[in-house]
Amino acid sequence: MSTLELPRVTGDADHFVSTEPFDPGEATRLTPEQERFYLASQWKLMWWKFKRHRVAVVSGVILLVMYGSTLVTEILAPYNLHSRHTDFIYASPQRVHLFHDGHFVGPFVYAQSKRLDMTNLRRVYTPDRTQPRPLRFFCEGDAYRFWGLVDMSFHLVCPARDGTAFLLGTDRLGRDVLSRILYGARISLTIGLIGIALSFTLGLVIGGIAGYYGGWVDLAVQRLIEIIRSFPELPLWMALSAVLPVTWSPILIYFGITAILALLDWTGLARAVRSKLLALREEDYTTAARLMGAKPSRIIGRHLLPGFMSHLIASATLSIPGMILGETALSFLGIGLRPPITSWGVLLNDAQNINVVALYPWLMLPVVPVIVVILAFNFFGDGLRDAADPYR
Amino acid sequence: MLQYITKRILMMIPTLFAISIIVFTIIQLPPGNYLESYIAELEAQGESVDQQKVAFLREYYGLDRPLPEQYLHWAGGMLKGDFGYSFEFNMPVTKVIGDRMLLTVIVSFVTILFTWCVAFPIGIYSATHQYSWGDYGLSFLGFLGIAIPNFMLALVMMYVANVVFGTTIGGLMDPDFIGKAWTWDKVKSVLEHSWIPVIVIGTSGTAGMIRRLRANLLDELQKQYVVTARAKGLAPRKVLRKYPLRMALNFFISDIGSLLPHIISGAEITAVVLSLPTTGPMLLNALKSQDMYLAGSFLMFLAMLIVVGVLVSDLALVALDPRIRLSGGVAR
Numbered sequence: 269m270s271t272l273e274l275p276r277v278t279g280d281a282d283h284f285v286s287t288e289p290f291d292p293g294e295a296t297r298l299t300p301e302q303e304r305f306y307l308a309s310q311w312k313l314m315w316w317k318f319k320r321h322r323v324a325v326v327s328g329v330i331l332l333v334m335y336g337s338t339l340v341t342e343i344l345a346p347y348n349l350h351s352r353h354t355d356f357i358y359a360s361p362q363r364v365h366l367f368h369d370g371h372f373v374g375p376f377v378y379a380q381s382k383r384l385d386m387t388n389l390r391r392v393y394t395p396d397r398t399q400p401r402p403l404r405f406f407c408e409g410d411a412y413r414f415w416g417l418v419d420m421s422f423h424l425v426c427p428a429r430d431g432t433a434f435l436l437g438t439d440r441l442g443r444d445v446l447s448r449i450l451y452g453a454r455i456s457l458t459i460g461l462i463g464i465a466l467s468f469t470l471g472l473v474i475g476g477i478a479g480y481y482g483g484w485v486d487l488a489v490q491r492l493i494e495i496i497r498s499f500p501e502l503p504l505w506m507a508l509s510a511v512l513p514v515t516w517s518p519i520l521i522y523f524g525i526t527a528i529l530a531l532l533d534w535t536g537l538a539r540a541v542r543s544k545l546l547a548l549r550e551e552d553y554t555t556a557a558r559l560m561g562a563k564p565s566r567i568i569g570r571h572l573l574p575g576f577m578s579h580l581i582a583s584a585t586l587s588i589p590g591m592i593l594g595e596t597a598l599s600f601l602g603i604g605l606r607p608p609i610t611s612w613g614v615l616l617n618d619a620q621n622i623n624v625v626a627l628y629p630w631l632m633l634p635v636v637p638v639i640v641v642i643l644a645f646n647f648f649g650d651g652l653r654d655a656a657d658p659y660r
Numbered sequence: 661m662l663q664y665i666t667k668r669i670l671m672m673i674p675t676l677f678a679i680s681i682i683v684f685t686i687i688q689l690p691p692g693n694y695l696e697s698y699i700a701e702l703e704a705q706g707e708s709v710d711q712q713k714v715a716f717l718r719e720y721y722g723l724d725r726p727l728p729e730q731y732l733h734w735a736g737g738m739l740k741g742d743f744g745y746s747f748e749f750n751m752p753v754t755k756v757i758g759d760r761m762l763l764t765v766i767v768s769f770v771t772i773l774f775t776w777c778v779a780f781p782i783g784i785y786s787a788t789h790q791y792s793w794g795d796y797g798l799s800f801l802g803f804l805g806i807a808i809p810n811f812m813l814a815l816v817m818m819y820v821a822n823v824v825f826g827t828t829i830g831g832l833m834d835p836d837f838i839g840k841a842w843t844w845d846k847v848k849s850v851l852e853h854s855w856i857p858v859i860v861i862g863t864s865g866t867a868g869m870i871r872r873l874r875a876n877l878l879d880e881l882q883k884q885y886v887v888t889a890r891a892k893g894l895a896p897r898k899v900l901r902k903y904p905l906r907m908a909l910n911f912f913i914s915d916i917g918s919l920l921p922h923i924i925s926g927a928e929i930t931a932v933v934l935s936l937p938t939t940g941p942m943l944l945n946a947l948k949s950q951d952m953y954l955a956g957s958f959l960m961f962l963a964m965l966i967v968v969g970v971l972v973s974d975l976a977l978v979a980l981d982p983r984i985r986l987s988g989g990v991a992r
Contacts, residue, residue, distance in 0.1 A: 495678045495679060503928050647803070
């Protein structure tokens with residue numbers, strides 16, 4: 269047995285203890301940017317990644333503007349949804365000019381003179397180059413009830429007091445197409461949002477149950493999804509919406525159509541949720557939660573879903589355009605929404621036959637916002653999905 | 661192999677059964693009995709109601725029997741090739757529409773061929789030239805193809821044909837051939853008239869397929885066997901032709917499952933706009949006049965078309981892909 273001899277301290281030891289607080293990360297100090305990056309939340313990371321995707325950002329802004337416009341439609345639209353101008357039926361679009369006779373006048377349109385073409389009984393409108401009709405801004409125009417609550421008559425743009433300004437022409441009842449497109453955005457755009465909210469919920473619940481429980485529940489859900497997918501979408505939508513009772517009020521029809529669109533759309537989402545949950549439920553943290561006595565609903569909702577929520581939202585964004593197109597197609601065929609509810613599809617219903625298309629091509633204009641919205645949602649969703657993918 | 665085919669065909673039966681139940685539910689959805697409202701409508705118009713006809717219809721659909729029996733009656737009739745009875749024409753549906761279902765099949769088939777012919781080269785180009793200007797341009801065109809509604813494209817094409825060529829397009833054959841028996845000349849006429857509907861119906865499907873093919877091929881191009889082939893010094897073209905392209909071909913067949921419902925959906929609405937003599941316009945009419953039995957039969961027919969189409973594509977896949985053939989299961 270040997271005893272360890274400790275060195276004996278003689279005199280003052282040059283032993284130094286720093287009074288500075290101890291920082292274990294000192295050796296690998298992070299730059300402020302790195303620190304910001306490593307401490308950022310998942311959503312923040314997504315936002316940074318998303319910002320790099322130019323087209324997606326632009327699309328997002330476009331969507332924001334379009335949805336924003338539905339909040340103040342009454343102010344933006346130069347005319348009311350239903351105001352009719354019986355002297356101007358099928359009036360062609362009036363162009364906005366800036367210069368009259370070489371002088372700057374500000375934005376104005378020329379007054380239109382009407383002539384009935386006796387050979388094909390078509391109203392022909394020609395701009396009268398001598399009468400400029402300046403547009404008025406921030407003005408009093410058609411009276412309306414803002415959001416159905418407040419009586420107002422304030423508009424962003426109005427025609428001259430003694431003139432008209434049908435920038436995109438009028439329809440067969442002499443209603444301003446531009447105003448109707450603006451009002452139509454309210455219905456067409458919200459139908460996509462409400463529909464996706466419904467189908468998102470359905471997909472989460474059904475896919476969640478199938479993926480978490482597995483076994484025969486999963487098998488049954490899988491079969492159901494397969495069956496729904498083997499239906500051609502549009503004919504089934506057509507059949508279901510034709511079944512909606514004629515006696516329903518327009519607003520009920522609106523919700524009915526939305527529900528029908530959602531009823532066939534949830535399958536893709538449910539599949540994604542299911543396959544993801546099947547993998548995640550084997551993870552240790554799920555077992556831990558189960559052992560601690562958490563209920564399945566809590567495990568799914570609290571522990572499993574948040575892990576891939578961002579991805580789900582991104583893919584949900586990508587299925588909004590399908591719904592908007594679906595509504596447009598149904599209303600175009602005349603079995604979706606019905607007047608007085610005005611959506612882009614209902615507007616396009618007027619442009620159904622070749623004569624209209626040949627004589628009054630401006631009635632096809634509501635298709636432009638449809639295309640823009642669908643493109644924007646596609647690009648936006650693509651960018652969102654890339655941003656939500658942690659492996660890119 | 662044979663075992664797989666039998667299994668696959670047997671699996672179709674419960675699917676078709678479930679589909680028929682859904683369709684039958686839709687038929688039953690409108691409130692009230694169709695026949696009663698039909699009679700009421702006739703009476704309201706002051707027309708005399710032929711009691712014999714009413715009795716015949718009641719007998720035909722078994723309307724006074726309980727629902728399950730009605731269903732069996734309806735589904736059994738469909739098994740025998742009896743697709744219902746059209747009130748508008750007072751004839752069995754199969755007689756009225758003789759050609760329509762056949763034309764729907766033909767148009768769908770030709771559209772799939774068109775989709776393949778266009779999507780294949782473009783998809784390969786996009787994948788091999790990823791992030792080039794050509795890729796961006798084609799991708800944008802593809803997105804546009806998805807975004808433009810089918811019916812709008814049909815209308816615009818009609819407009820262009822009207823303004824530029826001064827003709828109206830529409831229909832699927834020369835008027836002379838309508839209602840005539842199928843001859844070689846009639847087939848030729850159908851083919852001549854079908855290119856516009858095929859383009860209109862095919863655009864969005866093609867766009868979708870290009871995107872899927874591109875993504876698929878991009879995945880394949882990054883796999884190790886491609887790297888190995890390159891490392892061995894194979895020419896890029898040969899690498900492409902020998903390996904990833906063959907995988908892509910597989911995908912072409914298996915993608916029918918998602919392409920076919922899309923094409924049939926698009927075909928219905930395009931048919932309405934272009935007034936093609938396919939099932940589309942008649943389905944719409946049946947729905948508008950709430951002739952649910954007729955509409956239900958159409959729906960059933962379209963769903964069957966898809967189920968059979970997917971079956972054929974699965975079988976073709978088995979024949980093409982040794983991996984599935986040898987392991988005896990479906991590669992997912």
